[in-house]
Amino acid sequence: MSQESQVTQLPKETITFNLNDRDITVPKGTTVMEAAHRNNVYIPHFCWHPGLSIAGVCRFCLVKVDNRPKLEIACNLQATPGMKVSTLLPEVKEAHKWALEFHLVNHPLDCPICDQAGECKLQDFYMEVGKYKSEMDRPKVLKPKALNVGSELVLDTERCILCDRCVRFEQEVTKTGALGIFNRGDRAIVGTFPDKKIEHNYQDNLVDICPVGAFTSRDFRFKQRVWFLKDKPAVCPGCSTGCHVNVYAKPEVRTYYRVKPRESAVNSFWMCDTGRKTYKHLNQDQRLRFPVATDSAGKRKRVSTAEAVASLVAQLRSVAVQDVALLVSPQYTCEEYAAFFDFFVKKLGVTKVFQWREPTEKLEEFDGLLYRGDHNPNTFGLSEALAKVGLPKDVKNGFDDLAHSGAKLVIALAPEIGFQFPSLDSQFQRLSELPFVSVWTTSAAAYNVQGFKHLLPLKGFAEKRGSFLNYQGKVGELAHPFPAAVDDAHDVVEVVTAVADVWAHAL
Amino acid sequence: MSEAKPKIILRTEGFPDQRSIKTYVDKAEGYTAVRKVLGGLSREQVIEEVKQSGLRGRGGAGFLTGLKWSFVPKDMPGPKYLICNNDESEPGTFKDRYICTVNPHQIIEGMIIAAYAIGANKGYIYTRWEFQEEIGYLETAIKEAYEAGFLGKNLFGSGFDFELDHYSGAGAYICGEETGLISSLEGKKGQPKVKPPFPAVSGYLGRPTIVNNTETLANVPWIINHGAKAFRQWGTEKSPGTKLFSISGALNKPGVYEVPLGYPFASLLNDEGGGMQAGRSLKALIPGGASAPVLTPTECEGLTMDYEAMAQRGTMLGSGAVMIIDDRQSIAELLKVTIEFFAHESCGQCTPCREGTGWLNNIMDGILDRSAKPDNIERLRTVSRNMGGKTICALSDACAMPVMAFVQKFSDELQAYLAAGSGSHSK
Numbered sequence: 065m066s067q068e069s070q071v072t073q074l075p076k077e078t079i080t081f082n083l084n085d086r087d088i089t090v091p092k093g094t095t096v097m098e099a100a101h102r103n104n105v106y107i108p109h110f111c112w113h114p115g116l117s118i119a120g121v122c123r124f125c126l127v128k129v130d131n132r133p134k135l136e137i138a139c140n141l142q143a144t145p146g147m148k149v150s151t152l153l154p155e156v157k158e159a160h161k162w163a164l165e166f167h168l169v170n171h172p173l174d175c176p177i178c179d180q181a182g183e184c185k186l187q188d189f190y191m192e193v194g195k196y197k198s199e200m201d202r203p204k205v206l207k208p209k210a211l212n213v214g215s216e217l218v219l220d221t222e223r224c225i226l227c228d229r230c231v232r233f234e235q236e237v238t239k240t241g242a243l244g245i246f247n248r249g250d251r252a253i254v255g256t257f258p259d260k261k262i263e264h265n266y267q268d269n270l271v272d273i274c275p276v277g278a279f280t281s282r283d284f285r286f287k288q289r290v291w292f293l294k295d296k297p298a299v300c301p302g303c304s305t306g307c308h309v310n311v312y313a314k315p316e317v318r319t320y321y322r323v324k325p326r327e328s329a330v331n332s333f334w335m336c337d338t339g340r341k342t343y344k345h346l347n348q349d350q351r352l353r354f355p356v357a358t359d360s361a362g363k364r365k366r367v368s369t370a371e372a373v374a375s376l377v378a379q380l381r382s383v384a385v386q387d388v389a390l391l392v393s394p395q396y397t398c399e400e401y402a403a404f405f406d407f408f409v410k411k412l413g414v415t416k417v418f419q420w421r422e423p424t425e426k427l428e429e430f431d432g433l434l435y436r437g438d439h440n441p442n443t444f445g446l447s448e449a450l451a452k453v454g455l456p457k458d459v460k461n462g463f464d465d466l467a468h469s470g471a472k473l474v475i476a477l478a479p480e481i482g483f484q485f486p487s488l489d490s491q492f493q494r495l496s497e498l499p500f501v502s503v504w505t506t507s508a509a510a511y512n513v514q515g516f517k518h519l520l521p522l523k524g525f526a527e528k529r530g531s532f533l534n535y536q537g538k539v540g541e542l543a544h545p546f547p548a549a550v551d552d553a554h555d556v557v558e559v560v561t562a563v564a565d566v567w568a569h570a571l
Numbered sequence: 572m573s574e575a576k577p578k579i580i581l582r583t584e585g586f587p588d589q590r591s592i593k594t595y596v597d598k599a600e601g602y603t604a605v606r607k608v609l610g611g612l613s614r615e616q617v618i619e620e621v622k623q624s625g626l627r628g629r630g631g632a633g634f635l636t637g638l639k640w641s642f643v644p645k646d647m648p649g650p651k652y653l654i655c656n657n658d659e660s661e662p663g664t665f666k667d668r669y670i671c672t673v674n675p676h677q678i679i680e681g682m683i684i685a686a687y688a689i690g691a692n693k694g695y696i697y698t699r700w701e702f703q704e705e706i707g708y709l710e711t712a713i714k715e716a717y718e719a720g721f722l723g724k725n726l727f728g729s730g731f732d733f734e735l736d737h738y739s740g741a742g743a744y745i746c747g748e749e750t751g752l753i754s755s756l757e758g759k760k761g762q763p764k765v766k767p768p769f770p771a772v773s774g775y776l777g778r779p780t781i782v783n784n785t786e787t788l789a790n791v792p793w794i795i796n797h798g799a800k801a802f803r804q805w806g807t808e809k810s811p812g813t814k815l816f817s818i819s820g821a822l823n824k825p826g827v828y829e830v831p832l833g834y835p836f837a838s839l840l841n842d843e844g845g846g847m848q849a850g851r852s853l854k855a856l857i858p859g860g861a862s863a864p865v866l867t868p869t870e871c872e873g874l875t876m877d878y879e880a881m882a883q884r885g886t887m888l889g890s891g892a893v894m895i896i897d898d899r900q901s902i903a904e905l906l907k908v909t910i911e912f913f914a915h916e917s918c919g920q921c922t923p924c925r926e927g928t929g930w931l932n933n934i935m936d937g938i939l940d941r942s943a944k945p946d947n948i949e950r951l952r953t954v955s956r957n958m959g960g961k962t963i964c965a966l967s968d969a970c971a972m973p974v975m976a977f978v979q980k981f982s983d984e985l986q987a988y989l990a991a992g993s994g995s996h997s998k
Contacts, residue, residue, distance in 0.1 A: 120765035121920040123961050134960045140765050162957040166926040199950055202933040202943070226919065245760070245919065248743075250929030252919035 081147040096149055097138040107151055108160055108189050110275045111227040112139040115333040119228045124163040128153050135159050160193040170205045172222045180277030182290040205250050214262030216282050216337050221253040224278035230270045238264045265336045284322050297326055299532050299540035301481055301525045302339035304438035306534035307331035311526040318549040320346045336435040342481055346524040351550045352508050358517035369552055372520055376502050377566045379473055389416035389471030393479040394440035397530025400556035401449035407564045409453040416469050417455050418462025422485045439484035444533035474498055478505035521553045528555040577805055579793045579813050581829045583674045590708055592715040595676040602721055604792035605683045609729035617688040623799035625811040630784030631889045633878050642771035643689040643779045652780040653686040653694040655788055658747035660699055661860035662912055663892030666815035667785040669827040671705035675712035681788035686733050689781050694735045697752050700742035709737050744916035748964045749782035762918040763964035786815055806832035810877035818844045820895025821851040836874040855896035859889025861909050862969030864976030902981040903988040907935040913970035924967035927958035938989050948985050952978045
């Protein structure tokens with residue numbers, strides 16, 4: 065994306081100007097808004113967005129430049145040497161109050177039933193710069209509501225403040241031009257063209273950039289008040305781009321609600337709708353909730369983690385090392401691979417290591433924006449980890465090879481993001497026909513496969529520390545885990561440590 | 572030459588076959604100025620002459636034409652454009668359509684000269700859609716000029732090319748704002764563009780573009796032929812030349828008149844306009860189109876028709892649309908139609924204008940049906956004050972300024988209208 069080109073740019077000529085009695089040095093050509101943004105001076109705005117072109121229409125970011133008669137909009141004002149800019153003068157504050165008042169003239173003020181409430185710029189600015197007492201006492205203009213404009217979106221044109229961000233996003237980012245502003249004056253409404261809908265995989269970005277509750281997410285709508293949510297930074301596990309994201313959950317009830325993009329050089333401000341669905345498998349109804357082992361009578365039963373580990377070690381001891389195979393999906397962290405291979409390959413000497421990939425995947429596919437054909441977050445990291453223990457690093461689906469390897473004991477790190485593995489059910493079925501497979505997984509689907517004799521519940525990507533290497537080998541860090549939604553869930557490092565421990569003590 | 576009522580723009584008015592190229596060429600020095608320019612004047616010389624003449628933009632803003640031309644970057648390679656803003660849409664104004672009716676060739680000649688001065692080889696005349704007849708006159712004139720070899724390649728053997736096309740929008744007021752016009756000409760929704768960049772640097776299709784009003788361009792051939800000094804014999808120091816005024820209202824002779832700038836309003840009203848109709852008296856004057864703040868009869872005393880005198884009285888000459896408001900007109904209803912116009916024509920991009928014009932219109936609805944609270948009259952001013960100077964283009968101000976003046980000067984009548992219905996003859 066565009067950030068890459070910024071890295072290669074030569075250092076620019078800089079200029080120094082004064083913002084609120086503070087000298088600020090910025091590259092020549094920087095606008096006052098950008099300069100303020102980078103220097104933690106907040107200038108209220110609706111239409112300006114760092115990832116979009118300048119529209120200059122909300123007229124909110126008015127600032128006073130010394131010796132100029134009129135207030136000017138910071139978003140389209142180039143900082144020049146010696147320029148003295150204030151956002152604090154009474155006339156500027158008065159202008160901000162009225163700018164907000166105009167935005168609210170025809171806004172329905174339906175905050176109690178609006179999903180944006182709590183993260184709405186109208187509300188925020190009302191508190192920060194508002195007039196508090198509106199002077200509008202006339203009937204409001206009514207506009208169409210609850211419009212179906214795309215599979216992921218619901219549009220309320222009455223809440224819309226016509227900042228034009230969504231229109232520019234459609235023109236400049238997805239280049240689909242699916243939205244326009246129709247009619248004029250206070251009858252203007254945002255919308256799609258006749259008989260057309262927004263059809264791309266980036267719809268929810270419109271919800272993110274919409275500063276008010278005009279665009280709401282079909283998935284998140286009416287699910288939860290945002291002020292009850294906690295968000296933690298993570299990396300999207302949905303493909304090899306590895307968009308930086310925030311995961312939103314309500315940890316006290318162990319429920320995840322949504323994934324949103326976090327600004328980074330990898331993904332700029334955006335992420336795809338597919339990636340946004342990577343919270344669903346983390347919720348309890350999708351999870352393998354406890355370890356499972358099979359007793360001597362052949363009966364599957366719930367066991368403790370310690371019992372599950374002990375039974376796995378017993379199985380390991382009962383077979384020759386050349387009869388052990390590892391089946392590893394590219395959806396685990398580098399740290400997990402390191403621990404896993406350190407023990408099973410370097411210490412025990414397992415040589416049969418296979419990659420568990422989706423047979424229908426088309427690695428070379430790319431939508432031109434963010435979403436890649438490799439639907440795994442850590443193909444790169446898996447290759448590196450394999451190479452480190454002297455195994456071939458080629459990206460190759462080893463599922464068939466494993467099935468024909470004659471292995472008597474398989475330890476399988478199952479794919480976490482099941483919806484990215486359309487063949488998962490049939491692969492589970494085939495795996496379950498092997499003599500003994502220990503499936504390490506987050507997914508309840510594995511439990512439903514009766515042939516699986518040994519199951520260990522894992523933590524999901526939002527619940528563990530570690531890192532992914534994206535398609536370029538760039539590190540994406542998981543550093544702020546939520547507590548696991550399932551008590552018995554562990555990450556692979558923890559499980560391997562336990563296995564190694566039991567193995568060592570049993571000697 | 573120094574006659575009292577000189578004719579620059581309307582010099583073929585009333586001639587038989589007044590619009591034809593033949594009349595213009597044979598009887599009104601037609602296409603002699605362009606020969607002079609292309610025969611040996613440099614671009615700088617043309618710009619300098621127009622600068623010296625003090626010609627100010629006749630569309631409303633009154634910006635110095637020569638200065639505007641000089642903003643076009645000289646050495647920038649690639650195409651540049653000249654656009655004639657013939658979108659005349661300020662309520663009360665009908666002078667540009669009259670130029671098209673009397674002498675469209677003068678516009679074309681002015682355009683060739685202006686294009687040469689700024690280095691443009693392509694021009695457009697952008698006409699208000701409603702002017703269907705005038706569009707026909709212009710298209711005929713363009714055809715005649717091409718046939719005569721006055722448009723096209725290598726004009727008058729000078730090596731200078733100028734192609735001219737006509738274009739019409741869908742009839743939006745805002746397409747008379749130069750960047751709104753450019754958006755429309757580009758095939759986009761007619762809305763003004765955020766500035767900077769200014770059109771002289773990045774205009775039509777992102778290229779340097781000059782947009783001049785029809786009347787402004789029609790002045791240019793005369794200035795070239797007779798010189799800046801001759802032009803300055805009329806008008807005032809800061810408002811030289813003549814100006815067309817479109818006078819409307821309860822007059823005996825409403826119409827378009829060309830008089831020198833600085834001309835007394837009383838003479839314009841009583842001589843050109845033929846005085847008030849019997850039984851009517853002057854209640855108010857809107858001197859420069861719907862966006863010009865209203866003047867009371869007292870303020871009209873000693874008023875002269877020039878940019879400075881109008882500014883002194885807190886109003887503006889605008890496009891020269893002189894609207895005479897007589898004693899039978901209701902200020903409340905007049906204010907309503909004025910605001911409704913701007914609320915209808917606001918493009919809707921900038922929040923203060925979109926919401927402000929609509930809010931004012933909403934309040935006026937309440938005043939007309941008497942559902943508004945009394946403090947809403949003062950609120951008209953509060954809202955207007957906060958709409959001004961805050962938007963991409965001047966439409967917001969164009970609505971706010973007259974509202975503030977109406978409310979300030981006719982507050983009693985508005986209050987009375989709201990309270991009882993006096994001051995209205997239609998309620």
